[in-house]
Amino acid sequence: MAYINYAQREIQLKVVYYGCGFCGKTTNLQAIHHALDPQQKSDLVSLATSGDRTLFFDFMSLKTPTLNNFTVRFQLYTVPGQQIYTSTRQLVLRGADGIVFVVDSGWDRMPENVESFQDLQENLLANNLSLAQIPYVIQYNKRDLPEAANIEYLEYAFNNRAIRAPSFEAVASRGDGVIETLNAIAKLLMVKYSKTSQAGMVPARAQ
Numbered sequence: 001m002a003y004i005n006y007a008q009r010e011i012q013l014k015v016v017y018y019g020c021g022f023c024g025k026t027t028n029l030q031a032i033h034h035a036l037d038p039q040q041k042s043d044l045v046s047l048a049t050s051g052d053r054t055l056f057f058d059f060m061s062l063k064t065p066t067l068n069n070f071t072v073r074f075q076l077y078t079v080p081g082q083q084i085y086t087s088t089r090q091l092v093l094r095g096a097d098g099i100v101f102v103v104d105s106g107w108d109r110m111p112e113n114v115e116s117f118q119d120l121q122e123n124l125l126a127n128n129l130s131l132a133q134i135p136y137v138i139q140y141n142k143r144d145l146p147e148a149a150n151i152e153y154l155e156y157a158f159n160n161r162a163i164r165a166p167s168f169e170a171v172a173s174r175g176d177g178v179i180e181t182l183n184a185i186a187k188l189l190m191v192k193y194s195k196t197s198q199a200g201m202v203p204a205r206a207q
Ligand SMILES: Nc1nc2c(ncn2[C@@H]2O[C@H](COP(=O)(O)OP(=O)(O)OP(=O)(O)O)[C@@H](O)[C@H]2O)c(=O)[nH]1
Pocket: 019, 020, 021, 022, 023, 024, 025, 026, 027, 028, 052, 053, 054, 055, 078, 079, 080, 081, 082, 141, 142, 143, 144, 145, 170, 171, 172, 173, 174
């Protein structure tokens, strides 16, 4: 849920990067961190094992220009993709305002992608949420792999709900498609919260 700090005139929105192990979630945050101006971002905190696998989560925050005179601070988290960490994923997902679901385009990774998409929906449910309620975008990462699945197949498998989610191709290791993905989820959240504000709820109350 959005956290509104009236004293600092700041809205905090939590975005969680979700997806199977090794699909490139941490690489997305690293690429975002690399691309931003120093005054716009926090440090990138990564809790990783020696093999560079995320153990708990990665975290960074970034500030964007104002919405109704409020600064918007996006807090970006990744979950650990390895199957065994499902309870950690549920914890990191708690309070999420938006989700980026990262798909590994490698053909051999389809079972893991499907399992992760199901795991996401189960963990949302455990937080009394569903994909119908929470803004999300899909990123098809690792498009540089020679054995990358084609986009039509991926769209059929992961983007077949009544309302299509915005989806993006990416090569996160080169930074390609990373900012486009982030902009899309940021835009969905800004639209959602500016509507809330126009409805006389937050944050117009403090103006
Ligand atoms: N070829 C290719 N490799 C990538 C791409 N994006 C990330 N990688 C590589 O994939 C590996 C896993 O990336 P991570 O970002 O650590 O994956 P993760 O999703 O955070 O994995 P967990 O923390 O285990 O959940 C790393 O070696 C990355 O360099 C890409 O677009 N193409």
